[in-house]
Every structure is written in structure tokens, then in C-alpha cells.
Amino acid sequence: MEKSYDYLIAGGGIIGLTIARELKLRYPHLQIGILEKESGIAYHSSGRNSGVLHAGFYYTEDSLKARFTREGNQKMTAYCLHKGLKINQCGKLVVATNEEEVRGLEELKRRGDRNGVELQWMTEEQTSRIDPSVKTYKKALYSPSTSTVDPLEVCNAIYQEIVSLGVEVLFETAYKGKQDATILTNNGELRCHYFINAAGLYADRIAKDFNYGDDYTIIPFKGIYLKYAKNKEDVETNIYPVPNLANPFLGVHFTKTVDGTIKIGPTAIPALWRENYRGLENFKLKEFFSILYYEAKLFITNSFNFRRLAFEEIKKYYRPGFINLSLNMVKNIDRRGFGQFARPGIRAQLLNKKTLELVSDFVLEGDEQSMHVLNAVSPGFTCSFPFASYVVDEIEKKKQIPELNHQLKMKV
Incomplete structure (x- = not known):
């Protein structure tokens, strides 16, 4: 039987999971589904990353990464503490090996200050007090809010939460194409009012079916x-x-x-x-x-x-x-x-x-029928909670279907 969803998400990694969570928290009565081609969640990048919760001082202040990393660090830390998930709040030291790298540290400190991220200058002696094994040239930067988590444990906690809220996750169900509002999969056809592409390694391929991501x-x-x-x-x-x-x-x-x-x-x-x-x-x-x-x-x-x-x-x-x-x-x-x-x-x-440049920031493209997360690389895991909120905000701005907008407001 053909199933129908208000929102259908491709990708069961951290981005797809947190978008589903954000949608369900805003619109608890809507039908939300996730397509996941593997037999479990977070099989690829989300479950294989370092688990570091970054602080947000690497990125220029006008970037989405700068906007979301600091907030994402705070929200993910709070989520882990609230859920009783493992977290190692051991901080991070960024060290230099020569004078040129000291100037690099100074640029990182400027970025951290502009982004509102706490960074502390450390002398060699102070650095040794934090970690006796560390070696640096003249000084280092210390980030007290950097920590590590178990990415699979976090993803599983979010998965359990969204399933308890009523999100349906379709495992071993791969996106194969589209026909109007129908999504074709290896397990049959699915209908949706709105499609969200969070497919990671294959996001660009899927986006092209919707006439996005051509560049x-x-x-x-x-x-x-x-x-x-x-x-x-x-x-x-x-x-x-x-x-x-x-x-x-x-x-x-x-x-x-x-x-x-x-x-x-x-x-x-x-x-x-x-x-x-x-x-x-x-x-x-x-x-x-x-x-x-x-x-x-x-x-x-x-x-x-x-x-x-x-x-x-x-x-x-x-x-x-x-x-x-x-x-x-x-x-x-x-x-x-x-x-x-x-x-x-x-x-x-x-x-x-066109430019043959690696895109460093998040890229999102879409309209009133679909939204495509084309680039959510590191620190995408750290940014996932506020980024998911941003994606849903952008969907709400794009949607131009008065009837469905009215339904959403009535159901909330």
C-alpha cells in the first residue's frame, strides 16, 4: 500500500534525525517519515566522526558555521547531560610550532572573539598544567567548551526520542527517484507533501532530480x-x-x-x-x-x-x-x-x-515542495540542533501552499 507523509526525509544521519525531531516538536500531529537505505541509523559520516563537539572559533563571523557551532555545542552538551549520555568535557589546546603559527593562533583568537567563543591564552607553563604532555612554541590557545561524545550513542538517543514521538523510520529503503509528489524507493512508492534531502554523500545526486544543486x-x-x-x-x-x-x-x-x-x-x-x-x-x-x-x-x-x-x-x-x-x-x-x-x-x-573550490560553509537549496542539504560537513554534528531549526525555518519561509500552511497552524 502506498504510504503518505506530511514530511519525508532522505537520510538517517544526525542531520536527518535532528530535522525530524525539530519538525515533530513543532508539529506533533503531522506524519513524518525518514528513508534510510542502510539497516540502521548513522551508518556513514554521523557514526564515524571523531565525536568532538567543537567550540566555533575556526569560522569567519559571517558564516553559518560560526552562527551554529557555538549554539550547537551548548545544546548538544545540554542534551547529553540531560539524557545521561557519555561526555568528556576535557577541553582543547591549539598549539604552535613556530612564529608563523603563533600568528595563526592570533587569527583564531580574533575569530573566537568575534563569534563570542571563550578562548584563553596559555603560556608554555600554563599549557603544561592542563596537559603535561603538550609541547608548544611560546603560547597556545585553550578552548574550555570543547568536549567529546560518542556519536553513535547520541544518534541512537535522538532516534529513540523521535520514534517515541511518532516518527516512522524506514530502514533498508533507498531513494530511487520521484514522480511529482511521489517518491520512488526500492520498497515501493511513497507520497509526501514536502520532501527533505539530508542524504549526505548522495545529497547532490538527489537534489538534481528536483532541479537543485546543478553547480x-x-x-x-x-x-x-x-x-x-x-x-x-x-x-x-x-x-x-x-x-x-x-x-x-x-x-x-x-x-x-x-x-x-x-x-x-x-x-x-x-x-x-x-x-x-x-x-x-x-x-x-x-x-x-x-x-x-x-x-x-x-x-x-x-x-x-x-x-x-x-x-x-x-x-x-x-x-x-x-x-x-x-x-x-x-x-x-x-x-x-x-x-x-x-x-x-x-x-x-x-x-x-564552476570555481573548482571546496565549499566550506553549509549549503541549503529548496522551494515550496522540497529542501536540500547539500553541504553539512564538519562541524555538522556539533551544529545539528540549531542547524535543524534553521532548515525548518527556511522551509516555512519557502512554502507557498496556503492550504497546507493553514493545516500546520491548525494542527499546532
């Missing part, structure tokens, strides 16, 4: 973390280098997880298909040629120094070299103490096909 394509980057197996004491907080602010990656850093585990990473290795986790797993020939085409263009034009980025990232497959990148930030780490690589993740990074 963009997803370029996947593989992120890998290496666990420190010797102990859980050699590093006590998250330790980050000064990033290259010209690209959206933060560099290899130390993460202190909710259970105290230490890991370094991630990589940002250009992947050759969208779910290129291991070997030929999930290989799709059409994706391979499409992604290879754009990566070749980036290599030839050397847009945003792609050649250097690609070479540097591919070298991280060499384990000793990968470990060496982390050693500049610490004094007392046993290079032989590292164990296994963690489960890899894929970053769904949006590329502007």
Missing part, C-alpha cells in the same frame, strides 16, 4: 584515525595544530574520546567513490569515473593547492609518517605505542564545479 558535486575524502594502544594517560586533552585556514581540514590532531582513549587523525585522503571505505567495497564504476574526472581537473588546475594536499594526504597511508605528524605537539608519546586504525569515515565535501 555542485560531492568529492569524497577518506578520514582515518589511529588509536594509541599503550595507555589512556599519555594525553589528557584534545590537542590540535594551527590549521591551514585556506582549506576546510584541521590537520592531524589528538582526540581524547569519551572513554579516555587517545587517537590521532584524521586523514583527508581523496577517495575514488563515495563509500570507498576499504578495498573495492561498495565500488560503483559510474561514481569512480565521475569523481576521477573532477579530481583530475583539480590536479591539473591545482585549485586550492590540490596537488600538494593530495600528495600530503596519500603519504599518511605510511604509518610511521602519519605518527610523526603528531609528535610535534607532544613531549611524551611512545611512537611504538600506537595500535590499530579505527573504522574509516568519508567526508561528503561539496565542490563548486
Whole structure:
């Protein structure tokens, strides 16, 4: 039988889950469904990320990321504490290795001040009091509001909440296309008054069926973390280098997880298909040629120094070299103490096909019938609660169907 929903969402990651939650809290009587092609929620980026709740000082003040990261950190922290979820409120140190990187710290402090994010200057001595293993040049920045959570635990808590509110999640049900208000899936047809695309790695593909996202394509980057197996004491907080602010990656850093585990990473290795986790797993020939085409263009034009980025990232497959990148930030780490690589993740990074630039901010496109989250990369997990509210606000602005608007108001 053909089912019908007021809102139908593609994607059971953190963005799809929080949008469903926001809709249900605003409109408790509406029928809301989520399409998820996997057998469970948060199977891809949302369940494979570092779990860091960022503070919001990396981003320029006019960006959506700056707007949502600080608020998202506060809301996600409050949610975890309220629900009794694991959270490690250990903070973060951003360290420098030379005078140029000290100037980079100063730029981060300016951004943090403009974004209303607490950042504290630390001398080398003060830094050592927070974490005796940290090594920095002259000074460092301390972010007390940075913490880590278990991303799968958080997603499962939100999933349980929305199901209890009446949201229907259709597992192993993949979007296959559309015909007017009918959404085609591998498990039959579904009708919806409004469609929301939060499909992550495949968001650009789905958007094109609705005549959106023509300027963009997803370029996947593989992120890998290496666990420190010797102990859980050699590093006590998250330790980050000064990033290259010209690209959206933060560099290899130390993460202190909710259970105290230490890991370094991630990589940002250009992947050759969208779910290129291991070997030929999930290989799709059409994706391979499409992604290879754009990566070749980036290599030839050397847009945003792609050649250097690609070479540097591919070298991280060499384990000793990968470990060496982390050693500049610490004094007392046993290079032989590292164990296994963690489960890899894929970053769904949006590329502007016209300018050949990586899009660093959130991108949202839509109208009175559909809305498409084209770019929700890091710190999308941290931003998810306020970003979901923003998406629903934008949907309300776009909708031009008086009858349905009237129904929504009456049902609330």
C-alpha cells in the first residue's frame, strides 16, 4: 500500500534525525517519515566522526558555521547531560610550532572573539598544567567548551526520542527517484507533501532530480584515525595544530574520546567513490569515473593547492609518517605505542564545479515542495540542533501552499 507523509526525509544521519525531531516538536500531529537505505541509523559520516563537539572559533563571523557551532555545542552538551549520555568535557589546546603559527593562533583568537567563543591564552607553563604532555612554541590557545561524545550513542538517543514521538523510520529503503509528489524507493512508492534531502554523500545526486544543486558535486575524502594502544594517560586533552585556514581540514590532531582513549587523525585522503571505505567495497564504476574526472581537473588546475594536499594526504597511508605528524605537539608519546586504525569515515565535501573550490560553509537549496542539504560537513554534528531549526525555518519561509500552511497552524 502506498504510504503518505506530511514530511519525508532522505537520510538517517544526525542531520536527518535532528530535522525530524525539530519538525515533530513543532508539529506533533503531522506524519513524518525518514528513508534510510542502510539497516540502521548513522551508518556513514554521523557514526564515524571523531565525536568532538567543537567550540566555533575556526569560522569567519559571517558564516553559518560560526552562527551554529557555538549554539550547537551548548545544546548538544545540554542534551547529553540531560539524557545521561557519555561526555568528556576535557577541553582543547591549539598549539604552535613556530612564529608563523603563533600568528595563526592570533587569527583564531580574533575569530573566537568575534563569534563570542571563550578562548584563553596559555603560556608554555600554563599549557603544561592542563596537559603535561603538550609541547608548544611560546603560547597556545585553550578552548574550555570543547568536549567529546560518542556519536553513535547520541544518534541512537535522538532516534529513540523521535520514534517515541511518532516518527516512522524506514530502514533498508533507498531513494530511487520521484514522480511529482511521489517518491520512488526500492520498497515501493511513497507520497509526501514536502520532501527533505539530508542524504549526505548522495545529497547532490538527489537534489538534481528536483532541479537543485546543478553547480555542485560531492568529492569524497577518506578520514582515518589511529588509536594509541599503550595507555589512556599519555594525553589528557584534545590537542590540535594551527590549521591551514585556506582549506576546510584541521590537520592531524589528538582526540581524547569519551572513554579516555587517545587517537590521532584524521586523514583527508581523496577517495575514488563515495563509500570507498576499504578495498573495492561498495565500488560503483559510474561514481569512480565521475569523481576521477573532477579530481583530475583539480590536479591539473591545482585549485586550492590540490596537488600538494593530495600528495600530503596519500603519504599518511605510511604509518610511521602519519605518527610523526603528531609528535610535534607532544613531549611524551611512545611512537611504538600506537595500535590499530579505527573504522574509516568519508567526508561528503561539496565542490563548486564552476570555481573548482571546496565549499566550506553549509549549503541549503529548496522551494515550496522540497529542501536540500547539500553541504553539512564538519562541524555538522556539533551544529545539528540549531542547524535543524534553521532548515525548518527556511522551509516555512519557502512554502507557498496556503492550504497546507493553514493545516500546520491548525494542527499546532
